[in-house]
Amino acid sequence: MIEENVSGYQLPRFEYRRPADFDQTAQRYPVVIVGGGLAGLTLAADLSTRGIAFVLLDEDNTVGVKGASSRGIVYAQKSLEIFDRLGIYDKIAEKGVAWSVGKSLVGEKDIIYEFDAAKDSQSCQPPFLNIQQFYIEWFLVDRINELNVGEIRWMNRVKDVIADETHTLLEVETPDGSYWLEAEWLVDCSGLASGVREKLGLETFPEKGTERWCISDIRFKKEMPLERWTWVESPVNDGRAVWQHPMADGVWRIDFQMKLDSDVEYISRPDVCEERVKKLLGNDEPFELVWVGPWASRTHLLDDFRHHRVLFAGDSAHVFPPLGARGGNSGIQDADNLGWKLALVLRGLASESLLQSYSQERRPAAIHNTDLATRSVRFLSPQSDGQRVLRNAVIALAKNCEFAQTMINTGRLSTAFSYQGSDLSMDEGESIPNFSILLTNGQQQKLVDYAVDGQLIAISTSREALNQLANNALFKVLHIGQTDPDSIVDTDGKIAETLGVKDGSIVILRPDLHVLARFKQMDSAALNEIKRRINYVEQGELQ
Numbered sequence: 001m002i003e004e005n006v007s008g009y010q011l012p013r014f015e016y017r018r019p020a021d022f023d024q025t026a027q028r029y030p031v032v033i034v035g036g037g038l039a040g041l042t043l044a045a046d047l048s049t050r051g052i053a054f055v056l057l058d059e060d061n062t063v064g065v066k067g068a069s070s071r072g073i074v075y076a077q078k079s080l081e082i083f084d085r086l087g088i089y090d091k092i093a094e095k096g097v098a099w100s101v102g103k104s105l106v107g108e109k110d111i112i113y114e115f116d117a118a119k120d121s122q123s124c125q126p127p128f129l130n131i132q133q134f135y136i137e138w139f140l141v142d143r144i145n146e147l148n149v150g151e152i153r154w155m156n157r158v159k160d161v162i163a164d165e166t167h168t169l170l171e172v173e174t175p176d177g178s179y180w181l182e183a184e185w186l187v188d189c190s191g192l193a194s195g196v197r198e199k200l201g202l203e204t205f206p207e208k209g210t211e212r213w214c215i216s217d218i219r220f221k222k223e224m225p226l227e228r229w230t231w232v233e234s235p236v237n238d239g240r241a242v243w244q245h246p247m248a249d250g251v252w253r254i255d256f257q258m259k260l261d262s263d264v265e266y267i268s269r270p271d272v273c274e275e276r277v278k279k280l281l282g283n284d285e286p287f288e289l290v291w292v293g294p295w296a297s298r299t300h301l302l303d304d305f306r307h308h309r310v311l312f313a314g315d316s317a318h319v320f321p322p323l324g325a326r327g328g329n330s331g332i333q334d335a336d337n338l339g340w341k342l343a344l345v346l347r348g349l350a351s352e353s354l355l356q357s358y359s360q361e362r363r364p365a366a367i368h369n370t371d372l373a374t375r376s377v378r379f380l381s382p383q384s385d386g387q388r389v390l391r392n393a394v395i396a397l398a399k400n401c402e403f404a405q406t407m408i409n410t411g412r413l414s415t416a417f418s419y420q421g422s423d424l425s426m427d428e429g430e431s432i433p434n435f436s437i438l439l440t441n442g443q444q445q446k447l448v449d450y451a452v453d454g455q456l457i458a459i460s461t462s463r464e465a466l467n468q469l470a471n472n473a474l475f476k477v478l479h480i481g482q483t484d485p486d487s488i489v490d491t492d493g494k495i496a497e498t499l500g501v502k503d504g505s506i507v508i509l510r511p512d513l514h515v516l517a518r519f520k521q522m523d524s525a526a527l528n529e530i531k532r533r534i535n536y537v538e539q540g541e542l543q
């Protein structure tokens with residue numbers, strides 16, 4: 001059934017069904033996911049593609065946040081690659097707005113810094129794509145239902161959690177009353193105010209920023225380049241910052257930085273907001289206000305993303321200031337990191353120690369994101385005279401000095417975090433882009449096509465090196481060369497260069513397309529080291 005929400009969007013309303021668990025003693029499920037936001041739904045879709053059954057519990061019966069036009073709008077290349085693997089990217093691309101050019105301005109039109117993230121990109125996905133968060137959630141729900149491996153239970157609110165070393169017990173409240181179920185693995189994706197985290201007494205060390213922002217999502221006819229513009233100092237906003245982003249359905253997000261002591265209710269009044277927008281677009285430009293919402297930045301971070309058999313992903317584990325669009329992207333990438341590991345453990349192919357690497361890899365990613373997002377906040381909202389002097393110096397130098405430009409563009413969101421230093425990584429642990437592949441038999445593929453069934457991917461220019469792994473079920477092998485009908489054509493050597501393979505060396509990719517290892521040659525010692533790293537449990541039939 002479809003309902004119309006207050007922002008004028010047509011959103012789905014999903015049906016509540018009485019769970020069978022009411023009529024039996026507490027059932028144990030291999031994976032229970034709490035929360036159907038970006039993180040929970042991405043994980044559910046990932047597990048579905050791997051054939052791993054799950055139950056996802058969500059207290060709501062729709063996508064997005066009730067009454068809000070959207071929170072997240074910007075999705076980074078890595079997230080888009082994950083969605084390609086999960087089979088929803090084409091829908092996202094059709095609906096959303098791909099972009100790669102970002103400009104930072106002072107005054108009305110003075111560009112102090114500009115980038116085009118598409119320049120060095122080798123991915124089939126654009127560096128960025130803007131789309132309202134609820135559309136992505138909706139596409140994920142449709143895909144999960146289509147794959148029909150797990151079950152989403154709408155209007156099922158987790159109200160109590162008891163965790164120990166062997167399993168987790170949950171009390172779930174529904175319109176029919178409460179029931180209990182057990183989870184072998186519980187993944188908490190229930191967001192910023194996670195009740196699961198609270199019930200388990202886990203501390204996140206929250207902090208709230210003092211700066212104030214007000215989002216205005218608007219529709220207008222004026223032709224604008226499909227680029228991200230940031231006015232560091234905007235004359236139409238009393239010298240404070242303004243962000244402008246296109247998104248789906250012809251809607252633009254304009255984010256106005258407000259005075260520190262702003263009255264939040266006043267600044268978000270539609271008539272007050274309209275005056276700000278008029279100053280930006282010009283009095284004669286008609287526009288429609290889709291949604292207005294104030295926000296202030298927050299941060300929090302769990303010490304460990306695992307507690308007994310409970311794993312935390314998305315905002316439940318970490319929250320960053322929205323500047324830089326890292327929150328949702330990070331939750332999506334948490335799910336990407338966790339899905340293949342959970343699948344190997346649940347299939348008995350890896351010991352549960354593999355899951356230790358989840359927090360070990362994603363917590364540093366969260367710290368990195370917090371750091372960059374906080375630097376953006378500090379740059380746009382200097383809180384002391386010293387910070388303001390530095391900001392002014394950076395603005396003055398930005399046009400000509402590279403170091404000043406890096407202070408404006410604190411980090412490329414389109415570049416995925418590398419898992420260097422993780423117990424799993426024998427190399428830099430970087431993410432390999434989803435490049436397009438032409439096979440010698442003329443077939444066109446993409447790298448993600450080889451990452452759908454959870455095997456490690458071994459790639460080399462040496463057929464001999466790959467032969468060592470050819471009959472091993474743990475690996476999918478890909479040869480770069482001209483000799484066989486299923487070799488990858490790489491006439492200019494770009495693919496080998498991107499993968500870092502040369503002179504017959506071999507690269508081993510994980511199912512999330514991060515580099516696990518590179519070897520000069522493949523032998524039994526190298527193979528054993530790979531197995532040791534992923535905590536592989538030898539099973540006769542796989543060899």
Ligand SMILES: Cc1cc2nc3c(=O)[nH]c(=O)nc-3n(C[C@H](O)[C@H](O)[C@H](O)COP(=O)(O)OP(=O)(O)OC[C@H]3O[C@@H](n4cnc5c(N)ncnc54)[C@H](O)[C@@H]3O)c2cc1C
Pocket residue numbers: 034035036037038039040057058059060071072073074075133156157158159189190191192194195196215295313314315316322325326327328329330331
């Ligand atoms: C103004 C703003 C702009 C942003 N812009 C971006 C952006 O451009 N790009 C980006 O990547 N991120 C952005 N973010 C951040 C992004 O919106 C969040 O990081 C993201 O929504 C987190 O996803 P999640 O799945 O972890 O949690 P949520 O989206 O909060 O989902 C949690 C889910 O859990 C359910 N739930 C909660 N409690 C229970 C319970 N007890 N039982 C059952 N279900 C429960 C809820 O119904 C909900 O569906 C922005 C945030 C804000 C505020």
